[in-house]
Amino acid sequence: MAEADSAPSPLRRIAANSAGQFGAQVVVRGASLVAFLLIANRVEAKTFGLYNYGLQMAATWAVLTQLSLQLPLMRAVSRAPERAPLLMAQVLAIRLLAAAAVLVLAGAWGWCSFATGRERAIFWLLLGAAVTNALALTFEDALRAVERFAPVSWVATLSGLLVNGGMITGALLGRPIAWAVGVQGVAALVVLVLLARAAGRALGCAPWRLHWDPAAARELLALAIGLALVAQIAAVYGRVDLIVLRRVCGDGVVGQYAVPLRILDAALAAVVAVGGVLQPVLLRALAADAPRLTARTEASVRVLLLASLPAALGVSWLATAILAWFKPEYAAGGPALAVLVWLAPVTGVTFVLHSLLAAAGRAPRVGLCIGLGLATNWALCWLLVPRHGLMGAAWAKLSAELAIALASVWAVRPVVRLGWHRALGPPLLLTAASVATGAWAGPLAGLVVYGGLAAALGVFRGAAWRDA
Numbered sequence: 252m253a254e255a256d257s258a259p260s261p262l263r264r265i266a267a268n269s270a271g272q273f274g275a276q277v278v279v280r281g282a283s284l285v286a287f288l289l290i291a292n293r294v295e296a297k298t299f300g301l302y303n304y305g306l307q308m309a310a311t312w313a314v315l316t317q318l319s320l321q322l323p324l325m326r327a328v329s330r331a332p333e334r335a336p337l338l339m340a341q342v343l344a345i346r347l348l349a350a351a352a353v354l355v356l357a358g359a360w361g362w363c364s365f366a367t368g369r370e371r372a373i374f375w376l377l378l379g380a381a382v383t384n385a386l387a388l389t390f391e392d393a394l395r396a397v398e399r400f401a402p403v404s405w406v407a408t409l410s411g412l413l414v415n416g417g418m419i420t421g422a423l424l425g426r427p428i429a430w431a432v433g434v435q436g437v438a439a440l441v442v443l444v445l446l447a448r449a450a451g452r453a454l455g456c457a458p459w460r461l462h463w464d465p466a467a468a469r470e471l472l473a474l475a476i477g478l479a480l481v482a483q484i485a486a487v488y489g490r491v492d493l494i495v496l497r498r499v500c501g502d503g504v505v506g507q508y509a510v511p512l513r514i515l516d517a518a519l520a521a522v523v524a525v526g527g528v529l530q531p532v533l534l535r536a537l538a539a540d541a542p543r544l545t546a547r548t549e550a551s552v553r554v555l556l557l558a559s560l561p562a563a564l565g566v567s568w569l570a571t572a573i574l575a576w577f578k579p580e581y582a583a584g585g586p587a588l589a590v591l592v593w594l595a596p597v598t599g600v601t602f603v604l605h606s607l608l609a610a611a612g613r614a615p616r617v618g619l620c621i622g623l624g625l626a627t628n629w630a631l632c633w634l635l636v637p638r639h640g641l642m643g644a645a646w647a648k649l650s651a652e653l654a655i656a657l658a659s660v661w662a663v664r665p666v667v668r669l670g671w672h673r674a675l676g677p678p679l680l681l682t683a684a685s686v687a688t689g690a691w692a693g694p695l696a697g698l699v700v701y702g703g704l705a706a707a708l709g710v711f712r713g714a715a716w717r718d719a
Contacts, residue, residue: 300506477614555599
């Protein structure tokens with residue numbers, strides 16, 4: 252009994268894992284913002300926009316390499332932990348085949364989409380780094396499946412520091428774009444090797460071993476194919492604003508928009524990192540009774556909102572001051588940042604709901620929700636961007652994310668029935684109090700009130716995580 256009492260509670264374990272993931276993202280994304288600040292202030296907005304467009308499109312293509320095998324792998328490992336080494340080897344073999352196809356198709360697309368040999372070479376190098384990172388996700392997914400989050404956190408931190416340190420060095424040496432491109436590939440290889448070693452030790456197997464079992468491949472791909480289609484739709488959805496801005500306004504405006512997008516990426520990465528820690532808990536609850544699933548899902552939504560809403564408030568209040576650190580030509584991104592940052596809490600909600608839908612074998616519903624967002628984003632971008640530029644793109648993106656969230660609330664009903672007053676009530680109450688205080692006494696006072704009320708009301712306490 253004493254041994255059980257001394258064991259960390261489920262909520263504390265989740266908090267510790269979340270803190271590690273969140274802390275890694277804070278360090279990495281903080282260094283990233285410093286690096287991008289130096290690069291943006293040393294190149295023209297047009298050059299900065301072209302580099303970021305290539306980076307984003309390489310990441311879009313790399314999604315095809317991943318084939319959304321994370322959830323199928325986690326579900327298979329949770330059902331048969333002893334098969335984890337073989338399942339990891341099977342996923343690696345599948346992704347290697349996908350990587351070969353992506354390099355050919357995306358390479359041809361890059362040849363047609365960029366005008367000069369230098370631009371094409373930059374895109375191809377960025378594509379190689381993105382595909383390598385997608386292969387490294389095989390080992391990260393395996394570590395997450397067995398809830399070994401520490402290696403994932405420190406490798407992510409090391410990679411981020413390597414990438415951003417290289418970018419900062421290049422900016423100081425006067426070769427910002429060359430260093431930014433080169434260090435992406437070096438860091439991707441380092442991550443691949445380190446995560447492979449960590450996964451091999453955690454699972455007690457040779458990490459580079461390949462395995463092909465037709466039955467296991469069919470089992471994994473049966474769920475993954477639908478998810479992969481959804482992920483590709485989501486990847487295109489996330490870049491619609493960039494594509495329309497580049498066509499309508501040119502690379503210079505894309506460069507201005509890239510600054511608030513990079514800050515948004517930092518916020519979204521932190522939200523997804525915390526959500527990734529919650530995923531195993533939700534998957535276990537999915538196999539348990541309905542009341543437990545309801546309680547865990549409500550608590551997951553509440554935790555993500557309580558963490559992301561104050562960050563969104565702070566960045567929204569300080570958006571103009573943040574952009575003042577960049578060259579004057581980037582100042583137009585301030586109002587756009589104040590709008591875009593609110594995607595973080597909305598994405599937290601959709602992340603939880605989509606994880607449940609995917610694990611329950613209802614990927615088509617996720618696809619429909621994101622498809623609605625893609626159509627909304629595309630239509631609103633073409634309507635608003637020609638008239639309002641950056642702000643039109645920002646409002647189109649936020650409106651599309653809200654459309655996805657509302658559709659997801661409807662789509663998840665066959666899987667779990669939620670009491671939204673319990674999930675949304677405390678975060679929205681704290682946010683309203685914070686906004687009111689901030690309008691009267693300033694942003695810092697508003698955030699202090701948010702934290703004080705959260706502690707006083709004990710919003711993180713409860714029985715939702717018992718026996719997690």
